Amino acid sequence: MTSLLDETLAADRPTELPLVVELLTVRFGGVHAVESVSLEVGAGETVGLIGSNGAGKTTLMDCVSGYVRPTSGTITLFGTDVTRLAPDLRPYVGLGRSFQDARLYPGLTVLETLMVALERHAPTGLLAGLFGLAVPNERAKRHTADELVELMGLQAFAEKRAGELSTGTRRIVDLACIVAQQPKLLLLDEPTAGIAQRETEAFGPMLQRLKEMLGFAVLLIEHDMPLVTSLADRLYAMESGRVIAEGRPGDVIKDPRVVASYLGTTDAAIQRSDHATAPPKRRAPRKKSA
Numbered sequence: 001m002t003s004l005l006d007e008t009l010a011a012d013r014p015t016e017l018p019l020v021v022e023l024l025t026v027r028f029g030g031v032h033a034v035e036s037v038s039l040e041v042g043a044g045e046t047v048g049l050i051g052s053n054g055a056g057k058t059t060l061m062d063c064v065s066g067y068v069r070p071t072s073g074t075i076t077l078f079g080t081d082v083t084r085l086a087p088d089l090r091p092y093v094g095l096g097r098s099f100q101d102a103r104l105y106p107g108l109t110v111l112e113t114l115m116v117a118l119e120r121h122a123p124t125g126l127l128a129g130l131f132g133l134a135v136p137n138e139r140a141k142r143h144t145a146d147e148l149v150e151l152m153g154l155q156a157f158a159e160k161r162a163g164e165l166s167t168g169t170r171r172i173v174d175l176a177c178i179v180a181q182q183p184k185l186l187l188l189d190e191p192t193a194g195i196a197q198r199e200t201e202a203f204g205p206m207l208q209r210l211k212e213m214l215g216f217a218v219l220l221i222e223h224d225m226p227l228v229t230s231l232a233d234r235l236y237a238m239e240s241g242r243v244i245a246e247g248r249p250g251d252v253i254k255d256p257r258v259v260a261s262y263l264g265t266t267d268a269a270i271q272r273s274d275h276a277t278a279p280p281k282r283r284a285p286r287k288k289s290a
Contacts, residue, residue, distance in 0.1 A: 016078045017078070018045075018094070019039075019041040021040070021073070022073055023073045024038070024070050026060075026070050033056050033241050034056045034241045035240075037060060037073075037243055041218075046232050047219050048222060048231065048236070049236050051238035051239055052262050055241070056240070057238055059241075061189055061221060065187055066085060069084070070083065077095055080093050095184075095185050096185070097178070098174055099174075102170040106163030109159050110160060117180040117181065148176045151210070152173075152179075154173065168195035168196055171191055171192075182214075184216050185216060188219070188222075190221050190222060192224055200227060204227055207231065220232065234246065234249070235247065239257070244261065245257055
């Protein structure tokens with residue numbers, strides 16, 4: 001039996017760059033949330049976005065996925081200009097997106113949730129469902145859902161309802177639902193925020209394994225510096241809506257502008273993995289002696 005995962009592995013990968021953002025600007029009234037940002041994500045590449053809260057990272061990602069319309073600039077996915085394309089159509093160009101809060105159907109089991117996610121590629125028609133003609137289709141989806149459960153290490157949770165899962169496990173189920181859409185470019189917005197350190201440490205190897213198997217590119221927003229620097233081929237650092245540094249992770253985190261605006265000046269701050277987003281507080285000045 002050929003599954004959707006087999007089809008994904010066998011599919012030709014596009015030759016155009018997964019993502020090209022050119023001079024993107026977003027204004028909300030008088031506020032410049034994103035200002036003249038340009039970035040690229042190459043084929044099979046993982047690109048990280050770092051910066052403090054309010055730097056414009058999520059707004060930029062919302063533009064790429066279509067939930068915010070830019071004031072000016074262009075967004076190209078695999079050679080297709082999607083700047084004005086509706087968000088529900090962008091998955092057909094190859095885009096997958098996760099959000100900071102994994103919203104799943106709380107009453108469905110993990111397997112049922114994945115089968116719902118597979119409806120896009122293997123829809124069950126109304127008449128087929130009413131007259132019992134959808135059995136082969138449902139069996140194929142169950143087979144693929146079982147594959148996803150194994151691929152994502154969710155065997156212990158397959159029959160548990162989504163509402164009973166921990167935050168970290170819900171994030172993994174959400175990611176499995178996105179993988180079911182066969183994305184060629186995956187956008188991840190703080191995938192490890194609010195989850196246990198053990199789950200954070202397991203996330204990196206799992207994402208690398210998925211990338212190697214399925215061949216997608218990744219644009220990742222993450223505050224865990226050891227994680228993002230280990231995963232990313234390149235980093236973009238943002239401040240006040242602008243890109244202030246870009247390049248290899250080791251170079252970007254040592255850039256004086258990034259250190260001053262985001263990382264702070266201590267080794268502990270640069271290596272933090274507790275999702276803190278503000279630099280260490282400055283020491284109070286010493287009182288002058290009388």
